[in-house]
Amino acid sequence: MAYRSASTGQQIKAVLFDTFGTVVDWRSGVARDVAAFAERHRLADLDAWAFTDAWRAKYDPSMDPIRNGTRAFVPLDELHRENLICTLPEFGLDPSDYDDELDDLTAAWERLDPWEDSVAGLTELGRYAIIGPLSNANLALLLRMGLRAGLPWAVIIGSDVIRAYKPTPQAYRNAVHLLRLDPGEVMLAAAHNHDLAAAQRGGLGTAFIPRPTEFGPGQAKDLSAEGDWDLVCTSIVDLAGRFA
Amino acid sequence: MAYRSASTGQQIKAVLFDTFGTVVDWRSGVARDVAAFAERHRLADLDAWAFTDAWRAKYDPSMDPIRNGTRAFVPLDELHRENLICTLPEFGLDPSDYDDELDDLTAAWERLDPWEDSVAGLTELGRYAIIGPLSNANLALLLRMGLRAGLPWAVIIGSDVIRAYKPTPQAYRNAVHLLRLDPGEVMLAAAHNHDLAAAQRGGLGTAFIPRPTEFGPGQAKDLSAEGDWDLVCTSIVDLAGRFA
Numbered sequence: 001m002a003y004r005s006a007s008t009g010q011q012i013k014a015v016l017f018d019t020f021g022t023v024v025d026w027r028s029g030v031a032r033d034v035a036a037f038a039e040r041h042r043l044a045d046l047d048a049w050a051f052t053d054a055w056r057a058k059y060d061p062s063m064d065p066i067r068n069g070t071r072a073f074v075p076l077d078e079l080h081r082e083n084l085i086c087t088l089p090e091f092g093l094d095p096s097d098y099d100d101e102l103d104d105l106t107a108a109w110e111r112l113d114p115w116e117d118s119v120a121g122l123t124e125l126g127r128y129a130i131i132g133p134l135s136n137a138n139l140a141l142l143l144r145m146g147l148r149a150g151l152p153w154a155v156i157i158g159s160d161v162i163r164a165y166k167p168t169p170q171a172y173r174n175a176v177h178l179l180r181l182d183p184g185e186v187m188l189a190a191a192h193n194h195d196l197a198a199a200q201r202g203g204l205g206t207a208f209i210p211r212p213t214e215f216g217p218g219q220a221k222d223l224s225a226e227g228d229w230d231l232v233c234t235s236i237v238d239l240a241g242r243f244a
Numbered sequence: 245m246a247y248r249s250a251s252t253g254q255q256i257k258a259v260l261f262d263t264f265g266t267v268v269d270w271r272s273g274v275a276r277d278v279a280a281f282a283e284r285h286r287l288a289d290l291d292a293w294a295f296t297d298a299w300r301a302k303y304d305p306s307m308d309p310i311r312n313g314t315r316a317f318v319p320l321d322e323l324h325r326e327n328l329i330c331t332l333p334e335f336g337l338d339p340s341d342y343d344d345e346l347d348d349l350t351a352a353w354e355r356l357d358p359w360e361d362s363v364a365g366l367t368e369l370g371r372y373a374i375i376g377p378l379s380n381a382n383l384a385l386l387l388r389m390g391l392r393a394g395l396p397w398a399v400i401i402g403s404d405v406i407r408a409y410k411p412t413p414q415a416y417r418n419a420v421h422l423l424r425l426d427p428g429e430v431m432l433a434a435a436h437n438h439d440l441a442a443a444q445r446g447g448l449g450t451a452f453i454p455r456p457t458e459f460g461p462g463q464a465k466d467l468s469a470e471g472d473w474d475l476v477c478t479s480i481v482d483l484a485g486r487f488a
Binding site: 130143146154179181 | 402
């Protein structure tokens with residue numbers, strides 16, 4: 001079977017997923033590695049959750065100069081490392097004291113656990129459509145994340161492959177072109193309304209999957225659908241059921 | 245377990261495969277679709293094997309202007325289509341008579357059967373290393389080929405992703421960089437000595453798997469190892485066994 005998008009009028013042949021937040025729980029995973037780092041260095045006062053949130057707060061702004069063309073493309077793992085170096089002093093730590101560990105701590109963004117429905121949902125959905133990440137992460141990060149978490153991707157589209165960061169129009173356009181499909185044959189699945197809005201402007205189908213604890217217990221945004229999305233699902237398993 | 249390359253001195257973390265000829269049997273697959281095309285159009289005199297060989301003869305030369313920088317990068321599926329258009333008149337056929345079918349016939353290069361050891365060997369090898377194609381084919385072609393043939397790739401590195409055609413040094417270098425590995429942690433597996441030689445010059449490990457009928461019954465080249473390769477294997481299953 002297959003799913004025909006009401007908005008695009010075409011059969012969906014590929015479902016591409018936002019990953020951080022939509023497929024994997026970045027906050028718990030990064031905080032776990034930050035906590036281990038703190039313990040190793042006897043930094044009893046380091047709040048791993050606060051550190052993770054501060055590190056992540058730099059994520060989106062760090063891509064902006066690349067999005068608007070004032071900086072040449074830099075892959076996300078390098079931005080994560082730069083952002084880590086900026087975050088450490090905010091917590092009273094000198095990056096140069098941890099030179100040997102910065103690469104490994106940056107790789108915390110590869111060691112993220114899937115939400116409990118992700119593997120089962122992707123496995124089922126993979127029977128009906130090409131499935132892959134369409135993430136701001138780079139390919140190597142997504143590859144290692146997927147192997148560790150058991151994500152059954154058919155293809156991995158990293159931002160370094162398409163040389164563009166969402167939500168710029170090129171990100172969706174380049175991914176669709178790489179797959180040799182029409183925009184209306186591709187669906188973006190995401191927990192973020194702004195990502196879906198950009199995909200929809202590019203002619204893609206859209207599926208919203210809320211992840212109300214992605215940003216922690218006090219999350220205030222993306223709790224519900226804010227656009228006219230093709231599908232609003234409770235989980236990736238639910239999404240797969242729409243294709244079955 | 246894992247395999248440590250004698251030539252690079254490093255543990256191999258990823259094995260990348262040449263695909264046409266090494267993993268799949270392009271000649272039989274393309275000839276099958278050419279024969280079906282001939283039958284559909286009652287072209288009783290069209291020799292599907294000769295047509296396939298003539299089409300394939302344009303494969304390597306068509307990449308040369310891109311390799312040497314006199315033509316901008318064009319993905320392989322477009323080159324295959326151009327080469328098809330050049331091949332038809334050699335057999336007395338006018339491409340404009342078949343406009344509606346050129347895309348589908350070009351996609352014959354996606355509908356290729358694996359050699360009998362390929363799926364079992366890749367599945368086993370995938371337990372020990374990252375496995376993916378490093379092919380002159382573009383990503384969409386490799387993706388659809390892999391889904392049809394059941395190739396369990398962890399990652400797909402198309403020539404359009406790395407914007408380079410083997411055996412230029414950039415092809416191997418860009419693939420290694422994309423994986424965030426050292427050249428010595430990556431092995432190329434191929435049925436072609438010249439491909440392995442270029443990979444070795446780039447610092448990669450090498451595995452030769454002869455495919456003595458790739459070019460048909462009269463094949464005269466690549467019947468045996470012609471370089472100092474890390475591994476000379478009888479099949480991909482044999483290759484996987486070296487890692488187990």
